[in-house]
Each structure stands twice: as C-alpha cells, then as structure tokens.
Amino acid sequence: MARTHVEVLQRVADADAKAEASISMSNVLSYSDYDKLRDDEYSSDDIPTCELNNFLLDGNTDIPDYLSTANFGVWSNSLTDENGDFITNPVLTLTTSGSYSTAGFTVTFWGDTWPKQTVTTWYNGTTVLGTSTDTCTGFTHFIDNAVNGFNKITIEFVGTDTPYRRIKICEIDYGEIFSWTDNDIVSANVLEEVNLTSEELTINTLDLTIHDASASFNMLNPSGVYEYLQQKQQFRVQGYVDGSIIPMGFYYLDTWENSSAVIAKFSAYSIIGVMDTVTYQTSSMWSSATVSTIVASIMAVAGVTRYSIDSGIASQTLSGYIPICTCREALHYVCFAARASCISKRDGSIKIIRLPSSETEIKIEKSQKMGDQSIKQNTLVNSVAVTAYAFTQSTDESDLYSEDSLDAGTYNITFDNPSVISGISRGTLLSSGINFAKVQLTSSGSLKIYGYEYNSSTTIYTVEASGLTDSKRSQATIDSIYLISKSNAQSVAQFIYDDYQRRIVQDFEIAVTSEKIGDNVDVDTMLNYRKSGTITSLDMDLTGGFLAKCEVR
C-alpha cells in the first residue's frame, strides 16, 4: 500500500503589496527580471555560470541556447571575492504607493548560496520606521520584524556565504511563509468539484487544522501573526505518495479561527472562489466574439493569468453581453454558453474544457472501491428549453439615469439594461461601458446620463424526447444567460439535454493516487455491470491516506 503524507505552505503575506511594489536593485545584472520576484510559482532555471566550482563538468548541466529567454530572477552584477565579500553590497529597494503593515519580510534565494547577512530598513516616505540586521541560514530568509505603515523597504545583501558568487533572488514576500508538515497538521481535507455543464462554477475548498506549538496563530497572542492574516493569502498543498510529489492545488484564505491556544483552523478556497470576490462590470455588447476574447476580459478584471482554454472552445464565437456580476458568475455565463466546464487544476491554473473529454477512461475496479457505496439515479428531465436573446440598440435617445441632487464626488452608476452612453448633463465621465458609468462631479446638483438602451427579443429553443405528451414532460428551463443567441441556443439545449440523460451517479471511496476531477472512468459497479462516467467530485482526507469520497456521473 502506498505511503502518503501532506505538506502545506502558507503565505501569511500581503499579496497586494507584492503586486504593486516598484522593485529595483543596485549592482544588478542586466538579464534580471524584477517581475519574476512577484510570481509565487516562479522557479529559476538551473543556469550554469562561470562562478568558481558552480557546476560539475560531467555533462549533466545544459547550457541554455538563449540567455535572454532563460528564467533569471534578480541577480547581482558583481561577484563576491575570496572572502565572500562584495566591493559594494547590492541593495534591493521596494516602493509601494500604499502603506502596509506586515509581520516581516521573506526573501527566497536561488543557486547554491545566500547572503551572509541582510540589513533591512523600513520607511514611510523618508522616515525610518525600523531596521533589522539578520544572519541568513538558508534559501528562504525570513526577516522577523513587525512594522506598521511602511511604503518603502531597502534590503542590503552583505556578501555571500560561498565565495565568488552572485546574489540570486527568485522571490519576495511581504510577510512570512509557514511550512506545515505531518508533525503539525491535525487534519487537512480538500474538496474538488466540477460541474459538467457549468450550471454552477464550483469552488474547490481546503479545510486545514494545524497544531501550532509556538501559538503564533493564537488570536490573543500579542506577538502572534493573526493580525497579519488576510483573506486571499495563499496555501500551497502538496501530497506525497511513496515519495513522489503530487501537487494538490493552491487555495486562498477565507476564514480562520482558534479552537484552543495552539490549534488553528483555516478554511480556504480555490482561485474560482477568489474570482467570486471581484465584480465584473466591463462587458461589451459582443457580436460573434471568440470565447477566448470574452474570457480574457474577465480574467483581466479578476487578475487571473494562469488559465487555458481548449482550442475548440476558444475559437467558438458568442454574441450578447454579461450583466454586472462577480467574475466567477461571468465565467459561468461564458462556460455555459460555450458548453464548457471549468476546472480549478491542482497546479493553480484554471482549465476550460468540454466534458466528458475524449481522454482514455481509467478503470476503477472493485478491488479499489471502499467504504459506503451507493448508486442513484437523478430525476428525469426529458425536455430542455433554452432562451436565446437578440439585442438591438434603440434609435431613440433616452435618460439612462436621472438624479436631482448629488453631492460632489465620484459615482459608479449602473444600468438595469445594457446601454450606449451618448452624453452626461455635467461632470466628467471617467469611464463607462454598457453596464455602468463612472462620473466625477466637482459640485452638488442634478445629473442626467443620456444614451441608447439595447432592446432584447427572445426565442425559446427546445430539445426533448420524441413523442412527449404534456403530462409526461419534465422540463428544465434555462434563461437569463445573455450570451445565448440564436447561433448557439440549439447546441446549448442539446448539450444540456444530453447531460440530463446521464442520470446514474455513483458514490464510493478510493485511495487517490493520480485520479482527479474531470477524468473519464470505467467503474466496475457494485451492481455487477461496468459503467462509464466522469469524476465530478473528490472529497479527500489528506491526513487519512488520501482516502477520497468519489462521485462519478
């Protein structure tokens, strides 16, 4: 039987500060890429250098063809001498527009060495808020000094632990990275789900309970880090099966609590959950726009860069618009209209794919299934009615918004119906779209926004079993998805109808090794017939041998 254990890296760090920081370093190598320092998943290429005894000439180290495309982090330009000293120490400077408070700062180094020391200074403007001189002992260097209200940090790297070396930085964090292992983790459960039609965009969740002997996560410990916990701080979960790493996903902090002085519980959600906290209002009135174009506009608002769309879906075209909603809901509308599913992958990215996929089925035998099993049949739906929308811009100008009295200030005004703005009675139109207008007023008074509303007409497309009578009809109706037009309504209705016909749902337990949601499986059922399906849910106990409650439909 496989040997399993789990590790969780928790970033108690301010992601906003990291995202907006302006970064520079003195004595820097020209190949350096400051943006790489912001990337939580970045790892430098193993680039051989002419530093003394840097690599063995045994043929195992590749020389990159093009240095300019290799993944550098940030390197110092000069090397240390035979004593590991620089003539002039490199100084990393990070400046932010906002003020931040953190429990410290973490620099992650790369290569085969790290600085002897760091000298860190925190500023607000030109006022020094604190300094700290720290000895480095490893690649991950936490500068343990809580400072409030800073907007600038300088870190001087004093020498290198190994002579004749550059400083090589691959990551920075405005806070501390905690590593939890089997010794600290009381329980860790991950729930992964996918909806085959995107009727709902599912959010994967992590529930983590840790034993924190230092009481750092004791809410009432004045020297603890609870003060610095923020929503959306990242957890990276890694499983190990017989020594091999299995990435188990990236999760973002939602809630936290203490159940004793040294027991802390964290609930976190996947990137789709993060998207549910961001409002999307910048939809266009698209006409035959590709799915990739629409998804890109949503992801840009959500700040999600790591996603992929199956090529057959990406090139599909959609017409219509998305009303004001969260980015998660917006992505749900696109996926539903494009007959696609959305998977939060364990590498932290989002994959938009049509399920069931064409991938080979994995066989699940009786010898793998454990625990309580059940096979159930979903309610019969033998008719699907989908509403298609067509939008035309009115030729009559109308008042989109009218208010007699508004104080001076900036207002985000939203419209019930999509509209094209033609003008405003006064003030400055800072930005606008079919769903909204952002207006700045320098004095109080009335405000009118003029424009042309889009009128909509609807057509209902139905797919149903042949020969149905009214008394036998069990219909699912789908409306208010304004990216469904006459060009895709029939195919959406057929897709949803077909999905409703996959009514058999199997539940059982397996010890997960490589299985994941979205996989096609061929199950030797408890009813002695084999049944194919797609894994739609895995509820995994990561401290209990990766035993998972598995749902297949």
Place this chain on the structure above:
Amino acid sequence: MENDILTIDGTTYPVNIVSLTETSDFQDKYSEQTENFDLKRELGGIFFNYELQLGEIQNQTTALALYEKLHEFTEFHTVTLPHNDGLQTFQAYITGVGRPLKSRINETNKWGGYTITFTAKSPQITS
C-alpha cells in the same frame, strides 16, 4: 526484576517491578475493506505502550518523589523503559495511575504498589 528500570524525566526510581507489559499499537491512516473484501490500509505508525505494576515502595522518600512525578501537571514525560535487549527512551504520557489501599491503621494509610500506563506520544516506528 531489577529495580533500576523506571526512569522518568532523567530520574531513575529504585522500585521493584512486579510486571511490565509492552504493547505494540498499530495505528492506521485508514483501514477499509474493498468491495471484494480485500482489506486496504495505510499504516500510520507503531506505538510502544507500557503497563507497569510496581511492588510496594518501602522508602518513603522514593514513594513521595514518585507520587509527585506521576502526578506532575505536565502533558508529556521522557521515560526510559525496557525494549528488546536494552532500554529505550521516548516521549510518553501517563494515561492511568492506580494503587490499592492495603490498610489504614492509626490514621496511617498503607498503599500497595502502583499500576502505571505509559502511552507513547508519537510512533516509534514509521514508514
């Protein structure tokens, strides 16, 4: 039995051991039968737990010291106990202490030997 085999937190107590039972507790991460009744399990660790029965302690100083040690308000002790050909030292917690009252004469209690259960804090054998 030799009287030097009970060491708690670095102090060896000169007591007579009437009996000592070492129990190996095999704890699983999971243990489930598959549909075809094949047992699947992942072993989490093997714990060595001990139950000791001591003889009466005649020396009152030793008796008091051991009483206080056994009832110390602490979560874990470092204990040294027999294992295989020698001794092993490990972290354990006391899950039970018992002793019979043998007599009460002239307002003086006379207690019999202790029965003590030590449970290992963490497994001594893991994968």
